[in-house]
Amino acid sequence: MEIVVRGKVSFDNLSSTSLLVAPLKEAILESTAVKHYADQNFRGCKFDNSFQVERIAYLFLTIRGFAVVRAKRTQLHASKTNNSKPSFSLRQVLGSKSINIM
Numbered sequence: 001m002e003i004v005v006r007g008k009v010s011f012d013n014l015s016s017t018s019l020l021v022a023p024l025k026e027a028i029l030e031s032t033a034v035k036h037y038a039d040q041n042f043r044g045c046k047f048d049n050s051f052q053v054e055r056i057a058y059l060f061l062t063i064r065g066f067a068v069v070r071a072k073r074t075q076l077h078a079s080k081t082n083n084s085k086p087s088f089s090l091r092q093v094l095g096s097k098s099i100n101i102m
Contacts, residue, residue: 001028001034001060002064004024004027004034005027005061005064008024008027009068011068014068014072019069021062021065024061025057025058028060029053029054029057034053034057
């Protein structure tokens with residue numbers, strides 16, 4: 001599932017439609033590798049494995065989507081703090097000077 005999502009989503013250029021569940025779930029369900037492993041894992045079960053695979057894909061995409069958003073948010077927050085104007089407080093200047101000396 002991860003390979004399918006990485007092939008479909010460009011993590012450098014995220015947009016509002018990049019992480020939509022429906023198209024990604026369809027791509028996962030159409031993947032031959034997912035079908036193959038689902039048949040292997042659910043062999044001998046009394047229920048329909050396509051429903052189970054669909055639920056697993058939905059859960060995976062939900063968790064993966066939150067993880068991608070959290071990673072992107074921390075990346076943007078880190079870039080904002082690095083681009084902020086420098087502080088000229090006395091303690092900060094002295095602290096940076098003492099770090100540079102050591």
